[in-house]
Amino acid sequence: MTMHGGSRAALALVLLIGATQALAAQAAPRYQAPQVTDTARLKGPRQPIFFRHDIHAGQDQIPCMYCHYTVKVSTEPGIPSLQTCMGCHQLISGSTPPHQAEIAKVRKAWSDKQPPEWIRVHTLPGFVHFPHMRHIKALGDNACATCHGDIAHTTQVAQVQTLRMGWCIRCHVEKKVTRDCTVCHY
Amino acid sequence: MVDGMNRRRFLKVLGVTGGGAAVVAGCGIGPEPTEHLIPYLVQSEDEVPGVPTFYASTCRECAAGCGILVKTREGRAIKIEGNPASPINAGRLCARGQASLQGLYNPDRLTDPFAKDASGKLGKITWEDALGRLTGKVKDAKGKGIVFITGLEASSFGDLVDEWMKHVGGRHVTYEPFAFEALREGNRMAFGTAAIPSYDFASAKYILSFGADFMETWLSPVAFQHGFSSAHGFQSGRDAQMAKFVAVSPRMSLEGLNADEWIGVIPGSEGLLALAMAYVIQKSGGAPGDAGRLSDLLNRHRPALVADATGVDAQTIERLAKEFGGAKGGLAVAGGMAAQYPNGAEIVAAVNILNYVAGNVGKTVKFGAELAHGQAGSYRELTGLMADMTAGTVAVLITHGANPAYSVSGFTAAAGKVPFRVAFATMLDETASEADLVLPDLHPLEQWGDSRPRAGIFALQQPAMQPVQSNARGAGDVVASLAGKTGSFKDYVQGRWRAPKGQTWADAVQHGGSFGEAPSTSTRLGADAGKIFAGAPATAALAGGKEEYPVIVYPHYALYDGRGANKPWLQELPHPVSKIMWQSWVELHPDTAAKWAVENGDYLLIKTASGSTARVTVWVTPSIRPGVLGIPTGQGHATYGRYAEGRDVNAFDLLPAAANSYGGRTFTVMASVEVTRDHRYLATLEGDPREGGESIIELLTLGKAASLHAGQHPFEEQEVPTYTDSAEAGWAAAQREKTELGNYVTRPTRWAMAIDLSKCTGCSACVTACYAENNIATVGEELTRRRRFLPWMRIERYFNKSESGSVRAVTTPMLCQQCADAPCEPVCPVFAAYHTPDGLNGQVYNRCVGTRYCANNCPYKVRFFNWFNYAERGGDHEAWPTPLDWQLNPDVTVREKGVMEKCTFCVQRIRFAEHNARVEDRALKDGDIVPACAQGCPSDAIVFGDLNDPHSRVHALSEDPRGYHVLQDLNTKPGITYLARVIAGAEA
């Protein structure tokens, strides 16, 4: 029944996207994700599937938490399951040939039951425990950018912050929040 | 639950061990250059990454059938906790239950079906092939004798096997090395029913144990201990009271440690003592009318007459009898050693009579709600089977969940006569390694099943995760298909499950089963109750030749009948009594040791009349009767995985092969002893055995304890210079300021713990719980001998003499005291050990450089050092060879070599609760946080909470008059308050 729940929500989303596009004419000019020709000069690792946050989160304005839905309740934001992708991409097969090619990969992965092996971009050492939900709670739903950069307008995800302890501390000092070691290290 | 992807992911992710600087992490975020994230294909709905999911199931480590909750993270079982819904264990769990995870993830588990080839070596085959052979053989053998041996299976699997055997004309033999035949026979003698009643320890007012190790392995240990500690634990208040506990047995078991009085009787004479007590009680009147029939039996056993035979003087017997009779609603249990003598059944009968005369039957001894153990096969059945096998009347032998080849020396030879032997097994144990066909079974945590441990209870078992060995198949499913069932074993179980009204299958599964109470039936004295002990004096059965000594073979608390030996947690769990790990030992009284001029670690060569021998190292202890020897079972496996193989002696080999008068097995043999001159160091937790534990453990007599009223503090004697107060006030204020920073706890807390020694039995379940929760490495025998172990929580056990000179044991858990003025903190040069604003002694592993100054300065010696890299892949001291590492708790850093580690009150659980509270915009409630040790404790001895919260349980307990702090004159201001142990009786 996961399937149904997933795809129903997805369908609604698809319609919403359609509607926004329809309204685009009279609505204020909306962010248009660039056409990428030369992917070689993009920053960050090349992922098995050229997933574009700028199209999904920027252009189509899908909220981050539609896919990374555990980020508010868990320490882990969660990597969306392939089913989540398929929820939309059963219906959406892409506008331009390159896009269609990438979406084809998703569908193949789904039919082969071989999820893509994403290359990890943001990594913390094992002795650091970073509770995502606490930071979203404190900084609001759009706080993702604070650490991950303006993902919604990034074609390919790359690490923009050092994610080193000094960098964490700086923010904790500014925000006057705890700097106790055992909050992250245990 | 999980798809295959996850296992791959965890393998990869856990492959990350701390190269160079990084400390290895269970949660897999490691210094790997390119790390891959493999998403779910379909994510199950009850699965949130980073948040644990609990699955209710049933523990199958013994027949007690405790309910468990399997804690899973990202689809892996990482910890097992008791299921609060279960009426058996009420959310508690013993060490063995906790350790079943290491059976699941054991690196030596069977991966594929194996078959013996011509040369007699086991080779991989396919399932189709395997099942083909099996069905073929079974078809041919139809009528020629097919035998299916299982462990005690009061479950659908048992029924299924019965059905199948009936169908193919075979027979189903259940075999348990410790099968309680004497208990059943004794009940038949006394009450005319062979059922095993349920014993109500909780409501007993006086508890008398004749050898029954009811907190270790006897019947339903967790349930019994839970009941015992609620009765025996000291209840303060207006009518302050506790049930006195007297342990009668030649050697102190865990029960002996907790006894207010230990009576070290002559082996085999327990029954006489019971009858003598019964005599006294009957004399003083108040016995049920029909007890009159017993009078001539009892007259033959007046205290004066049995004093010599028992080695207990008449006055003591009189006194005990008066106390017991006067208690009105006491409970006497006979079992363990007492039920394993040649005259075990009679002893049980005698104790039944004692209960009956004292009017306890129906009150604390309840027939009706019978225990499943009554259905276990007897040892005689097995010896009978062995005879048949030798005679060649058995064509196919199938084994599951039983390992007779290990526990019965003659079995292998007999089974050799069987043309075709099949074994369902998760590990290649002695029985499986002899089989012609080995079928890899799923671990109980991976498959469906059920258990009916007690009348009225239908406990369900569900898979908590995908199989670790993808090519293993559940024995249930295999047998179901062989028995021609359509549908899976799950369907079979569901079919046998009878819904109590209002309960659906779904919530039965969710809650771990259907739990009802069977009505208790009234029981009268049996017809021939008076006939027992007609013949020779009881102890004659044990009389040996000259220079021969009784050797008591008893079940090891952790390894039990040997099935626990493949789990490092259990091997490295210090035995509650001897504190020895990884080794076998023989218990010897100091006098006997002096006579033979042996000391700890010397080897004895023990020879029985039947010619079997054992070389065992001596452990000298006052906890056993002079002239008696005690050896635990469990070690000495020929094959059973890397952790079990070739360790010392298999005590079963000493035992006589033949079944005894009541169809059981005799666990006491007469043996001669030869002193060898070899010696080795014992791998023991115990430092200096001469010490008595003063200043560590406080005792109170019941009278004194009862007279204490709130506000009194008999143990407060510390003289602290007044100037320290102001200093501490200021320091506390500074800490409080820090807590307000970001307010990650809603109010300045002081995490604290209260440990009630009148409840703590020293059973050590907390120790294993701690190992499981905190990724504590097991270091193996050699390093244990060199005292490199890392038990954050240890149970200290001291023997000290009471005023009357009788031996008494005292135990206490010792863990980081989370001092307010911690000696470890100021000396750390890098602030790795420091005081957290919420009142913990923080230990920052990744900051520690390993000067070990903190460990030197800690007076409690509860800090432990990583001398080697125990997480190193393939290292000499690797603690978690794959897939054992799948069990690692993702929320706790796996420590690297060269860092100090210690208990932090499960800080990860504290943070988890804080996170949730903050996300839900609420304050932390008392009880939100339960450390692993407190969670598992079968006797509710440990309470955790916030000392600054005036309404918390821990706050109340820390004010208790019995409260004291260990080494309080050092003014370390510990966060742990111990409540003095209370001794029921005249003297402490």
Next chain:
Amino acid sequence: MAQTAAPGTSGARVTYDYVTRVINNTLGNPSKGYFALLGVAVGLLTIGIICLLFILRYGLGLAGYSHPVYWAVFITCFVFWVGIAHSGTLISAILFLFRSAWRTAVYRVAEAMTVFAVMTAGLFPLIHIGRQWYFYWLVPYPNERGLWPNFKSPLIWDEFAIGTYFTVSTVFLIMGLIPDIAAVRDLATGWRKKLYALTSLGWRGTNEQWRHYSRGYLYLAGLATPLVLSVHSVVSWDFAMAQVPAWHETIFAPYFVAGAIYSGVAMVISLLVPIRKLFHLEEVVTISHFENLAKLCLLTGMIVGFAYATEYFIAWYSGPTPENKAFWYRAFGPFWWAGWTMNVCNWFLPWILWFKKVRTNLTALFVISIFVNIGMWFERFVIIAIHLAGEPFEPFVKAGYNPTWADWGIMAGSFGWFFMWFLLFVKNFPAVSISEVKEVLPPPVRHGKGAHA
């Protein structure tokens, strides 16, 4: 003031020229024997390095530690070598301020010993920590994480004490060397000449230079003096600040300083006896020097003995306390032999130094000094390892302790390291101060009429 019987020389045969030649002879081409000794030292060092590599790879578990013996041979060696380092500054600085002339012949050896001993001691804290590659976390340096070391921790005090001591004593040694290097420079040839030319910093021995030099030396001496007392006091606080019974003692600072000087002087004797023989310095380093050293030994030895006595007394006097248990354990516990080795070697044996016969017999002195060194090593071993093993607070973890090959290997390595440097020094730089020995000689008079009578 008659200077004929000037200490440090025997009679008129010893002239400025003689001194220069004799001491210059200690330099020059080394003999086979020298190379043999150097070989032994380097060999030991190699063993130590191999053991260290094993420890870095597999962990400290290779050493004999147990629970609760978390400090043992390594820290023992650390304290031992720091102790050795003490006599140096004492003899050179304090005796200099006291103008005791006899020091002149021996202080150079003492100072060199000091510097190398500190170099050795300094290694042990690094070796003994669990994650050696993070040793720099003990050093205060600004970092983005805003983390600093814990200045409350005696280990951090140590770091500073040892650091300062090393710097000052090194400067002191080099400074004293300058005029002598210049002296040998003028006699040397080849690469040595270049080396000395460089290291003598253009010393020409003009009055100007001498005036500045002696002033500076005086000030440095003044600066160095307090260190003699401070360093080992701080080291002793590593233990005194902890609450382990038999560590937590107010007497520790003076007790350790005395002990340090004691062991230092003993080491000076152990080194000077063979050097005197090998380099034929009998004329310059005379019996009277040794006698003075022996007296110093006797004095400090008695202070140490007194400290031991005080410890036992307080332990007995304080009744049934952990302190009491601890000292019972030291005397009669499983490690009684270690306790008594330390008592005999440091406390009882030196009393025979009361006899002038012994004080003036080099063989006897040499033997005694060796025993004192052994004894002082055991003193530290007993205090550290044994009292941890017998820590009475928590009887349940009282345990034995057996050092392993790793402990002994590293310890041997430390001796190799020390003697390697020392041997290299005595062969390449004047081991006895030329200029200062000359100070106490009668100045040469023209027409060689000898000194004034």
